[in-house]
Amino acid sequence: KTEKTYELQLLNSEIIIDGKLNDLGWVDVEELSDFMSINYGLKQIPSKKTKVKIACDNKNIYVGVKLFDDSKKITFKSGSYDDFIDTFDLNSDYFIIEIDSDHDHQTSYAFAVNSSNVKSDYLVYDDDLIDDNWNAEWISEVFVDSSGWSIEYEIPIDIFRYSKGGSLTWGLNLIRYIKRHNEYMAWVVLPEEKVGIVSQYGHLKNVNFQQKKTFNIKPYFAYDNEEYEDQYYPYLLDENNGDISGLDFSGGQDTYSLSQSNNKIGFDINYHPNSFSVLDLTYKPDFGQINQDASEVNNTAYETYYEEKRSFFIENSLFFTNSSHNNILFL
Incomplete structure (x- = not known):
């Protein structure tokens, strides 16, 4: 397979978490948009475009997501924090970022936000098992306009466990779900013929945080x-x-x-x-x-x-x- 990579960039100005993606800090950050739709194990061109930018400062990782769609057709669902089954899965439009910070191809931290800004987080361990008891403190905001909806994440670096060293490489995957189409799309589509989730991730490169x-x-x-x-x-x-x-x-x-x-x-x-x-x-x-x-x-x-x-x-x-x-x- 062709390995997908994305370079983590250092912000040159402050990001205000309001979901609007209009801060100057986002301007120079490279975006990724090469998502593929997953339909019965087959890769297809997604019905809607998704653009993602990832950057950092010395305290947090910031993720900006633009999810293009007809704003009148977005499926919203309010609910409680971490209620993934009743609020997210098959119930609303949502987006997930999964990060393997230790780059052991076994464990990752996942952060989900739906179109009503309900949050959920979980761990993936042993490559393909889910622990939804895990909770963390992080921030997100959602904004809806005529072109779709957008999310801004602020995830503290302290959440992650990672090896000491210089420029590191982490595992990364991004997932979007559109309820009305029952459509899953991902940055890295997991091949059906292979076992595992985390071991199939793409790479987030140029990760360099000071130990504290x-x-x-x-x-x-x-x-x-x-x-x-x-x-x-x-x-x-x-x-x-x-x-x-x-x-x-x-x-x-x-x-x-x-x-x-x-x-x-x-x-x-x-x-x-x-x-x-x-x-x-x-x-x-x-x-x-x-x-x-x-x-x-x-x-x-x-x-x-x-x-x-x-x-x-x-x-x-x-x-x-x-x-x-x-x-x-x-x-």
């Missing part, structure tokens, strides 16, 4: 108070043997009360001494740190499964899900 240390601490505090009060009649005791002989209704009711409070303090510490190693520490991780799970009526014979959302277990979730790491020591 980062330290983050996320404390949490939870307080709850439980109060209970009840009234009761005391027992009557037999004077001879001390056994209970009944209830004493002569003196009215006694009152029993209980007040109990509980303080929970915990924290997560995340330390990156460099771009290819990380130290994660958690103290008393608690589900009070996360958003409440959506209510669900389950009439099946099986228990409802709720995905892990605590940040310590999501940051490097492959450690807990990947069978190749089954000899982990927990302290």
Whole structure:
């Protein structure tokens, strides 16, 4: 196959993330547009044109995407962050960028945005397995005009794990979906006769970021108070043997009360001494740190499964899900 490559460029002026792609910083950035439509494994010319520009500064990677279309026919769908099944797949028009920053041809970070600016992210690991528990902090904005819609991404470099060195090469793929045509198009079309996803990517070249240390601490505090009060009649005791002989209704009711409070303090510490190693520490991780799970009526014979959302277990979730790491020591 012919290897696809794209040169990452350094921005010469600031990018404002508003989805409009009209900042001066984008002017000199080379664009790529050689997408192919995927129809039953066959490569075809896409029904609509897509143009992408990728650039960086010393903190972030910026991606500008112009998705040409009839604005009246774009499929929009609002939804919750990371709800890929109900908001993205077969439900709206969307775009995905996948980056193999370690260039191991096994693992990549994916960032999806749909036409309503709903975001979703996930990891690809072992070349073709998906971990959608992974979450990251990044920004996107969408703008719609008569020529279609556009996206601007701002993705912090700290998200990625990559080797130290000079000019690096990362893996890259870009995917677009148009719902009304049920049309998938990609920069690199994955051949049906080959197994794998990440190993088939094109290349993002000229990646050169300074190594830096980062330290983050996320404390949490939870307080709850439980109060209970009840009234009761005391027992009557037999004077001879001390056994209970009944209830004493002569003196009215006694009152029993209980007040109990509980303080929970915990924290997560995340330390990156460099771009290819990380130290994660958690103290008393608690589900009070996360958003409440959506209510669900389950009439099946099986228990409802709720995905892990605590940040310590999501940051490097492959450690807990990947069978190749089954000899982990927990302290």
